[in-house]
Amino acid sequence: xxxxxxxxxxxxxxxxxxxxxxxxxxxxxxxxxxxxxxxxxxxxxxxxxxxxxxxxxxxxxxxxxxxxxxxxxxxxxxxxxxxxxxxxxxxxxxxxxxxxxxxxxxxxxxxxxxxxxxxxxxxxxxxxxxxxxxxxxxxxxxxxxxxxxxxxxxxxxxxxxxxxxxxxxxxxxxxxxxxxxxxxxxxxxxxxxxxxxxxxxxxxxxxxxxxxxxxxxxxxxxxxxxxxxxxxxxxxxxxxxxxxxxxxxxxxxxxxxxxxxxxxxxxxxxxxxxxxxxxxxxxxxxxxxxxxxxxxxxxxxxxxxxxxxxxxxxxxxxxxxxxxxxxxxxxxxxxxxxxxxxxxxxxxxxxxxxxxxxxxxxxxxxxxxxxxxxxxxxxxxxxxx
Amino acid sequence: xxxxxxxxxxxxxxxxxxxxxxxxxxxxxxxxxxxxxxxxxxxxxxxxxxxxxxxxxxxxxxxxxxxxxxxxxxxxxxxxxxxxxxxxxxxxxxxxxxxxxxxxxxxxxxxxxxxxxxxxxxxxxxxxxxxxxxxxxxxxxxxxxxxxxxxxxxxxxxxxxxxxxxxxxxxxxxxxxxxxxxxxxxxxxxxxxxxxxxxxxxxxxxxxxxxxxxxxxxxxxxxxxxxxxxxxxxxxxxxxxxxxxxxxxxxxxxxxxxxxxxxxxxxxxxxxxxxxxxxxxxxxxxxxxxxxxxxxxxxxxxxxxxxxxxxxxxxxxxxxxxxxxxxxxxxxxxxxxxxxxxxxxxxxxxxxxxxxxxxxxxxxxxxxxxxx
Numbered sequence: 001x002x003x004x005x006x007x008x009x010x011x012x013x014x015x016x017x018x019x020x021x022x023x024x025x026x027x028x029x030x031x032x033x034x035x036x037x038x039x040x041x042x043x044x045x046x047x048x049x050x051x052x053x054x055x056x057x058x059x060x061x062x063x064x065x066x067x068x069x070x071x072x073x074x075x076x077x078x079x080x081x082x083x084x085x086x087x088x089x090x091x092x093x094x095x096x097x098x099x100x101x102x103x104x105x106x107x108x109x110x111x112x113x114x115x116x117x118x119x120x121x122x123x124x125x126x127x128x129x130x131x132x133x134x135x136x137x138x139x140x141x142x143x144x145x146x147x148x149x150x151x152x153x154x155x156x157x158x159x160x161x162x163x164x165x166x167x168x169x170x171x172x173x174x175x176x177x178x179x180x181x182x183x184x185x186x187x188x189x190x191x192x193x194x195x196x197x198x199x200x201x202x203x204x205x206x207x208x209x210x211x212x213x214x215x216x217x218x219x220x221x222x223x224x225x226x227x228x229x230x231x232x233x234x235x236x237x238x239x240x241x242x243x244x245x246x247x248x249x250x251x252x253x254x255x256x257x258x259x260x261x262x263x264x265x266x267x268x269x270x271x272x273x274x275x276x277x278x279x280x281x282x283x284x285x286x287x288x289x290x291x292x293x294x295x296x297x298x299x300x301x302x303x304x305x306x307x308x309x310x311x312x313x314x315x316x317x318x319x320x321x322x323x324x325x326x327x328x329x330x331x332x333x334x335x336x337x338x339x340x341x342x343x344x345x346x347x348x349x350x351x352x353x354x355x356x357x358x359x360x361x362x363x364x365x366x367x368x369x370x371x372x373x374x375x376x377x378x379x380x381x382x383x384x385x
Numbered sequence: 386x387x388x389x390x391x392x393x394x395x396x397x398x399x400x401x402x403x404x405x406x407x408x409x410x411x412x413x414x415x416x417x418x419x420x421x422x423x424x425x426x427x428x429x430x431x432x433x434x435x436x437x438x439x440x441x442x443x444x445x446x447x448x449x450x451x452x453x454x455x456x457x458x459x460x461x462x463x464x465x466x467x468x469x470x471x472x473x474x475x476x477x478x479x480x481x482x483x484x485x486x487x488x489x490x491x492x493x494x495x496x497x498x499x500x501x502x503x504x505x506x507x508x509x510x511x512x513x514x515x516x517x518x519x520x521x522x523x524x525x526x527x528x529x530x531x532x533x534x535x536x537x538x539x540x541x542x543x544x545x546x547x548x549x550x551x552x553x554x555x556x557x558x559x560x561x562x563x564x565x566x567x568x569x570x571x572x573x574x575x576x577x578x579x580x581x582x583x584x585x586x587x588x589x590x591x592x593x594x595x596x597x598x599x600x601x602x603x604x605x606x607x608x609x610x611x612x613x614x615x616x617x618x619x620x621x622x623x624x625x626x627x628x629x630x631x632x633x634x635x636x637x638x639x640x641x642x643x644x645x646x647x648x649x650x651x652x653x654x655x656x657x658x659x660x661x662x663x664x665x666x667x668x669x670x671x672x673x674x675x676x677x678x679x680x681x682x683x684x685x686x687x688x689x690x691x692x693x694x695x696x697x698x699x700x701x702x703x704x705x706x707x708x709x710x711x712x713x714x715x716x717x718x719x720x721x722x723x724x725x726x727x728x729x730x731x732x733x734x735x736x737x738x739x740x741x742x743x744x745x746x747x748x749x750x751x752x753x754x755x756x757x
Contacts, residue, residue, distance in 0.1 A: 015428060035672070037668070038669075038671050038672055038675050041672070041675040041676065041679065045679050049682070052686065052701070052704070053686050055701050056692070057686065060509060061695075061696055062695075062696060063696075065695065100708070104729070106554070107723050108555060108725075108732075109715055109718075112695070129420050130547060131547065132548075132549065135549065135550045135551065136551050137560055138552075139552065139554050139555030140555050140563055141563055141693060142426075142427060142558035143426055143427070143428065144693055144724065145558060146514070147513075148553075150517050150518075150521065152548075154517070164751055171527070171530055171531045172498070172527065173498050173499075173526070173527045175499075175500050175519070175523050176500070176502065177502045177503075177504070177516045178501065178503040179504055179506035179512055179513070181472065181506055182468075182506040182509060182512070185507070188507045189507055189509065190509055190510075204626075206461045207642075209613050212672065214407045218457065225422060239520045270501060297670050297674070298583055298587065299404050301506075301583075302408065305678050306412070306579070309682065314420050314423045314424050315423050319691050320425055323430070324425040329422055329423050335469060336598050347474075357474065357475075383697055
C-alpha cells in the first residue's frame with residue numbers, strides 16, 4: 001500500500017536514488033560501529049578461530065601414550081621400548097605388571113596402544129623360536145590406531161635390521177618418498193583453506209541475516225520499507241557494509257595464514273582475491289536468503305550458525321575428504337558454496353595452479369551467487385505485498 | 386514452591402516457540418542420521434597413478450600386488466612424470482608410483498633398486514598414511530622376492546620377530562563408531578549451550594526481565610528456573626540420540642546407560658550454566674549469539690572431536706583442558722565402545738562436576754537484579 005503511493009507520486013532521479021542508497025549504507029555502518037562489542041567479535045573472531053583451529057586441527061600423530069607389558073624384560077625388549085620413544089611418536093605412559101591390567105588401561109582411556117612382548121623374547125629370537133610382539137591399539141580412533149601401529153611396525157623392523165648387523169641386505173628395493181606441495185606434512189596446509197571457507201561463509205551469512213532479522217523483530221523494517229527507496233536497495237544497502245567488513249576479514253585472515261601459520265600463497269594472489277570476493281558475495285546472498293525466510297534473530301542465528309555450520313564443517317570437504325562419503329551426501333555437499341571455494345583455494349594457494357584449474361569452481365560460485373540473489377530478492381518482494 | 390511456577394513459565398515459553406520445540410526433536414534426528422556417514426576420515430581407496438618404465442615381470446608383479454590390496458585403486462597408467470603430475474593436480478590420483486627403466490637390472494645385478502613414490506600431501510594425513518601403506522606393500526613384495534632369489538637366507542633374517550596388530554573395540558576400524566558418540570555430545574552442546582545463552586538476553590531485549598527483577602524471587606531460584614528446562618531438554622535430546630544410533634548404526638552403549646545419563650546430567654548443567662553466563666554479560670541478542678557461537682565452536686574444535694587432543698601443541702592442549710566437551714566426548718566414546726563403568730571414569734566425572742559448580746556459581750553471581 002504505502003509503497004505504491006510513494007513511488008507513484010514523483011519519479012526520482014538516479015542521483016537522488018544514489019544519495020538515498022548511500023544514506024542507507026551509512027545508517028548501516030552506524031549500526032555496526034555503535035555496537036563495539038559485536039564489531040570487535042566480528043573482526044577478532046576470524047583471526048582467533050584461524051589460529052586456534054589451524055594449530056589444533058592436527059592430524060599428524062605424535063606423543064601417543066603407550067603402555068608396555070614386558071614379561072621377558074631382557075636387553076632386546078628394553079632396547080625396543082627405548083627405541084620407540086626416540087622420536088616423538090610415542091611416550092611411555094606406564095609399564096604394566098600383569099596382562100589383566102590391559103583392559104583396565106584401555107577402559108580408563110589412558111593409552112592409545114599397548115605393546116605386549118612374549119616371554120623369553122630374546123632367547124626365542126636367537127634360537128629361531130617365536131618371538132612375538134602384539135600391538136594392541138585402541139581402535140576407537142581408527143586413524144590414530146592404524147597410523148601408530150604402522151609407525152611401531154616400522155620402528156621395530158628398523159631395529160631388527162640393526163640387530164642383524166647386516167650392512168647390505170641383498171635384493172633391496174628402497175622407496176624414495178616425496179611429499180608434494182607440503183613436504184613437511186604441515187596439517188595447516190590442509191585446514192587453513194577449510195577454515196577460511198567456513199569463517200567467511202558463517203560470518204557473512206550470520207551477520208546479514210541477523211541484522212535484517214533484527215530490524216524485522218524491532219519493527220524498524222517497516223519504517224525502512226515505507227521510505228522512498230525501492231525494497232531492492234533497502235536490502236542491498238544492508239549487505240554493503242558487511243561486504244566491506246568481510247573484505248577486511250579476508251585480508252586479516254590471509255595475513256595471519258601467511259605470516260603466522262606459515263601457509264604460503266603459491267599461486268596468483270590476484271585470482272585468490274577475485275575468487276574470495278566472489279565467495280563473500282555468495283555468502284552474503286545466502287545470508288539475505290536466510291533473512292527472507294525468518295522473522296526473529298534467534299531463528300536467523302540458529303539457521304545460519306547451526307544449520308550452516310554442521311553441513312559446512314562436515315560435508316564441504318573441510319575436515320573429511322568428500323570422496324569418502326556416500327554419493328547422496330556428495331551431492332548435498334555440491335550445493336554448499338564452501339566446498340567449491342575450499343577446493344579452489346587449495347588449488348591456487350597450496351598447489352600453486354593457474355586460473356585455468358579453477359574455472360569450474362568460479363563458474364559454479366557465479367551461478368550460485370546469481371541464483372541466491374534472485375531467489376532472496378523475489379522472496380522479499382512477496383513479503384511486501 | 387515458587388520455583389515450580391517459574392519452571393512452568395519457562396516450559397510454556399519453550400512450547401509456544403514452534404521453531405524451538407521442533408528443533409529439539411528434529412535436529413538430533415537429522416544430524417545423527419546424516420553426519421556420521423559424512424564424517425569419514427578413513428584412508429582407503431587411494432587412487433594410484435603408475436609409471437612403469439621397466440615393463441618386466443618384476444615390475445608387473447609389483448603393480449599387481451598393489452592392485453590386489455584393499456587400499457589402492459590404480460586409476461591411471463602413465464608414461465611420464467609430467468603427465469602423472471597433471472593427474473594429481475586434477476585430483477584424479479593421490480599418489481604416483483614411478484618404477485625406473487632399470488628396475489630389474491638394478492635389483493638383480495646391483496642388488497639395490499629404487500622406486501619413486503610421490504604423494505599429494507595437501508592432506509597430510511592421506512599423503513603420509515598412503516605412502517607408508519605403499520611402502521609397506523613394497524617391503525612385503527621385497528621379502529617375497531628375496532626368499533625366491535636366495536632360498537638359503539638365514540631364518541633369522543626371514544622371520545625374526547612376529548608382529549601382530551590387534552585393533553581393540555573396533556576391529557574393522559570403522560570411523561562412524563568413533564564419530565557417533567561424539568556427535569551426540571556436539572548436539573547436546575549446541576542445544577544446551579545456545580538456547581540458554583539467548584534466554585535471558587531475549588528477555589532483556591523484550592523488557593520482560595524487568596518484571597522478573599522486581600519480584601521477590603531471589604537470584605538463585607531465578608537462575609535455577611532457567612537451568613532446569615534445558616536440563617530436561619538435554620535428556621530428551623540424548624534419549625532421541627540413543628534411539629537413532631541404534632536404529633541407523635546398530636550401536637548401543639557397551640557400558641550402562643545410567644553412566645551416560647549421570648555424566649550427561651552434570652555436563653548439561655555445566656554447559657547451560659555457561660550459556661547463562663554469556664547471557665548475563667551480553668547486552669543484545671546479537672552479542673550473545675556471536676559470543677556463544679565463538680565459544681561453542683572453539684570448544685567443539687578443541688575437544689578432540691575430529692583430531693585427537695594428543696596431536697595438538699602443548700598450549701592448545703591447555704585450552705582444551707578447560708573445555709567440558711573434551712571430557713564428555715572421551716567418556717561417551719569409552720562407555721559406548723569399551724563399556725567403561727563409572728568407577729573407571731571418576732576423574733572426568735569430578736572434573737565435570739567442578740565445571741558445573743564453577744559455571745553455575747558464576748552465573749548466579751554475575752546476574753544483576755538491580756540495574757546500576
